[in-house]
Amino acid sequence: MATTVRSVRKAKGHGAERRQEILDAALMLFAQRGILAVSTRDIAAATGISQPALYAYFRTREEITAVLCEQAFLELRNRMLAAADHQAPTRASFIRMCRVYIDFGLQQPDAYRVAFMLEKGGPQPQETKARIIAAGVESFDCFHGQVARFVAAGLTRPGESVLLSQSLWAGLHGLVSLLIARPDFPWADREVLIARHIAALSDGVLL
Amino acid sequence: MATTVRSVRKAKGHGAERRQEILDAALMLFAQRGILAVSTRDIAAATGISQPALYAYFRTREEITAVLCEQAFLELRNRMLAAADHQAPTRASFIRMCRVYIDFGLQQPDAYRVAFMLEKGGPQPQETKARIIAAGVESFDCFHGQVARFVAAGLTRPGESVLLSQSLWAGLHGLVSLLIARPDFPWADREVLIARHIAALSDGVLL
């Protein structure tokens, strides 16, 4: 089933390529079968290497998901930066910003799950943990920068921009995470619900 | 460490007691060590029985968490019913309702995690799955009943009450789940953030 083709041995300085191959294989398997249902042996087989070889690139299985988490945060940041127009902020651009976030989560539910919804089992190595937090903060800073433009333009209700940003982020995350985690719940029509939710968040944040 | 005292053998008709003892032990261990860090052997030892004995009461380990999930939903419903005053709905009572939800999540983070944030590994037995969904829907119906009172009183922005309820639930869940899942994030002061979030949700839902 999984690609069991043994991949060629990498030349001396090219460990980074193999590392990314492992990450790609892991993300694909996570998306196909769910994060908890994928073993290190599965990841190794899909990459075309033996299971112990994984541990030359990652200290633990959790570190693999941690790096994917970091990459997911960076991808979210890139999407937000790409979508950021530099026109004067309006209610319409606020709504667009919200949609970018929600679409990211719904289009890449596994990356989103890894980034925001994964239970941490054992304590991570300090350096790995710090990198994840840093990536998360970086994404949030980007988000906060967007929100701050609305604050500066005098379009928002009173409150510090950090407070408004964290509240808004939480509001967006709530819908995305519930739609991902509880797909069997009798939700209202998804598009209508998203539109209403964004409208509510806009009314809650903007004047 | 764990209570290794062997419990007395239950008389014939008293299996339900033992079943609840297992659930209590499991919830305690989940709260202490995290859900993924608790094994069936741990739960059995804390209950005072052997590990295979668990499988006389639950078909899989997942079914234990599933039943805890169901119980968490019912507890949430009870809290909401207990807090529901039957005075005329006001903005203040709306805010109180939001606080009940948030406090439930923050005071019982593991029950909340089990109910809303747990990744389902393999497919559940159909009957167990149906019971969880039913408990979740029951909780939501209770929540929806509260929101509908505000709608009926003409206090809300336009939109079906189901839509408003799902959006509001998502907004509340977003903050609770992020505070639980990412305690290391540099959050603003928790109380201030909660107050601002509830204010935003109120402004988004109420006129």
Add this chain to the structure above:
DNA sequence: GCGATAAGTGATCACCGATCAATTGTGAGC
């Protein structure tokens, strides 16, 4: 008392994450 049966157990299975010594292949120096 006694036997049917519920309640509980030790042994064991396949699989998991992780580690180890041993092996294979690569490429710089000559």
Add this chain to the structure above:
DNA sequence: GCTCACAATTGATCGGTGATCACTTATCGC
């Protein structure tokens, strides 16, 4: 072109996991 240090990778294995089995033990209706 040959050699050889070392990066890259491996098979074997460890303790622990969820789950299942045949078996034993205690209870209660008769």
